[in-house]
Amino acid sequence: MLPIVPLLAAALLQTAPEGCRKCEHRGVVDCSKHSAEERQWEQEVPRCSVAARCAPCGGSLLVDCPKCEGGPLSAEMEQRRQAAAAWLAQEDPLETHLQRPLARAETLHFRLVVDVVALKDGKKKVDGHAFLHWVARDLERAAALQDGHYGAVAADRRSPSRMWLWQRREDHAAVMEKFLFSTSSGDFKMLGRDPVFSVWTADPQFEDAAPRLHSLAIHNGAHLLLSNLFRELWVGDLGAGWLDEGAGHWYEDKVIGRSTNYCVDETGIPSGGIPDMARSSIRTRLERSKDAVLPGLLRRQSGELSADEHAYAFSFYDWVSSEHRGALAPLLRGYHSRRSSSELLPEALGFNVFQLEEAWRAWVTKSYPATEPKPRRYERAPAPDFR
Ligand SMILES: [Zn+2]
Ligand SMILES: [Zn+2]
Ligand SMILES: [Zn+2]
Ligand SMILES: [Zn+2]
Missing domain, CATH: 3.40.30 (Glutaredoxin)
Known part of the structure; x- marks a missing residue:
C-alpha cells in the first residue's frame, strides 16, 4: 500500500491549476474604483474620459494582481491602458x-x-x-x-x-x-x-x-x-419638415416612451400651442376632423409646423416606418436631391396623396389606443433587451 500515497500526491499536484487564486489565474484584478454598474457602463462605450482618468487603472478597469507576478491578462490590461492614454492625449x-x-x-x-x-x-x-x-x-x-x-x-x-x-x-x-x-x-x-x-x-x-x-x-x-x-x-428646410420633425418625435417616443420635445425657430412656440403627441389624442383629432392633413403637412418646413402638424408628422412617420420602412431611405435621398413630396411620396409608396391620407388614417384608427396608457416612469437603466 505504501508506494501508492506518493503517486497519488504527485497526480494531484499535476492536475492542480497553476497560478494564483486571488486573481483566478488572470494576473490582474478588477479596479476597485468602479462599481459593478459602472463597469457595465464603461464596457458599453468605446471611450469615457472619467474612466480613462482613473489613476489606478487608467481606464482599463483592471490593476495588477497584488499576489502574483502577472498572468495571461496582464498584456491586455497594458494595451487597454495605453489605448485610453493615447485617446486622452489627443487634443480635445x-x-x-x-x-x-x-x-x-x-x-x-x-x-x-x-x-x-x-x-x-x-x-x-x-x-x-x-x-x-x-x-x-x-x-x-x-x-x-x-x-x-x-x-x-x-x-x-x-x-x-x-x-x-x-x-x-x-x-x-x-x-x-x-x-x-x-x-x-x-x-x-x-x-x-x-x-x-x-x-x-x-x-x-x-x-x-x-x-x-x-x-x-x-x-x-x-x-x-x-x-x-x-x-x-x-432636409427640414427642403420641404421635408414632416420627415425631420417626425423623426425627432419618433425616436424620442420609442426610446423614452413619449415625445415631449418639439423644435421651433426663433419665434417661440408653434401656432396652436404646445403639441399634444399622445397617440390616443392624435387618433381622436383625426377621427373628428375629416379635413385633409397631408397636402399641407407634406409641403411644410420644420420651423413652419403648427402644434397639430407636429403630432401628425410624428404619426405619419410612425406609419411610414412601421408599414413602409423601405421607403424611408429613398425619400431622404430624394429630398437631398431637392425633389418635392408630391413627386417622391407616390414614387416611394405607390399612392397618390389622397390615397396616402386614407391609408394612414385607417392605420391610425386600427393601431392607436382609444385611451392613453400611463406614461412610463423615468427609468435609470431600461431593460437591456430594449431593441
Ligand atoms: Zn494573482
Ligand atoms: Zn464613464
Ligand atoms: Zn479604475
Ligand atoms: Zn425636433
Whole structure:
C-alpha cells in the first residue's frame, strides 16, 4: 500500500491549476474604483474620459494582481491602458477652449459631453457621470433604430454627432460663441455637416431635471443623426419638415416612451400651442376632423409646423416606418436631391396623396389606443433587451 500515497500526491499536484487564486489565474484584478454598474457602463462605450482618468487603472478597469507576478491578462490590461492614454492625449477642442478636463464619452455615433455635477429626478439626485452613460446608451439605441430604418452602415455618415450638456451658463455661452457662432442662451443645434447640439441644463426651461434633459437629448440626437445620413444636408428646410420633425418625435417616443420635445425657430412656440403627441389624442383629432392633413403637412418646413402638424408628422412617420420602412431611405435621398413630396411620396409608396391620407388614417384608427396608457416612469437603466 505504501508506494501508492506518493503517486497519488504527485497526480494531484499535476492536475492542480497553476497560478494564483486571488486573481483566478488572470494576473490582474478588477479596479476597485468602479462599481459593478459602472463597469457595465464603461464596457458599453468605446471611450469615457472619467474612466480613462482613473489613476489606478487608467481606464482599463483592471490593476495588477497584488499576489502574483502577472498572468495571461496582464498584456491586455497594458494595451487597454495605453489605448485610453493615447485617446486622452489627443487634443480635445472643448477642453482646450474651456481650459479644464471634461466628462466626455465616445460612442459609435456620438461625441458626448455631460459637464454636470448632478441633476434632479424629483427629489432624487442624479450623478453627472451616471447621466452621461444613460444618455450615451439611449442615443445609441436611437441610432441603431434609425440605422435599421434606413439600412445605414457606418460609411453612410461622414462625421460623429456632437452633443454637449453644460450645467454652467457661461460654459454653454462660451462654446456657443466659439463653435456654434451664436449668442443664443437657449438650447441650440447646427445640422448637416459636423452636427452639434448644446444646452445649458439649468435653463429655466429644463431646471436641471434629468428626465427632461434626457428626452431632449434623444430628440435632438435623432435630428443630428438624420441630418448627417447619406449626405451632410438637413432636409427640414427642403420641404421635408414632416420627415425631420417626425423623426425627432419618433425616436424620442420609442426610446423614452413619449415625445415631449418639439423644435421651433426663433419665434417661440408653434401656432396652436404646445403639441399634444399622445397617440390616443392624435387618433381622436383625426377621427373628428375629416379635413385633409397631408397636402399641407407634406409641403411644410420644420420651423413652419403648427402644434397639430407636429403630432401628425410624428404619426405619419410612425406609419411610414412601421408599414413602409423601405421607403424611408429613398425619400431622404430624394429630398437631398431637392425633389418635392408630391413627386417622391407616390414614387416611394405607390399612392397618390389622397390615397396616402386614407391609408394612414385607417392605420391610425386600427393601431392607436382609444385611451392613453400611463406614461412610463423615468427609468435609470431600461431593460437591456430594449431593441
Ligand atoms: Zn494573482
Ligand atoms: Zn464613464
Ligand atoms: Zn479604475
Ligand atoms: Zn425636433
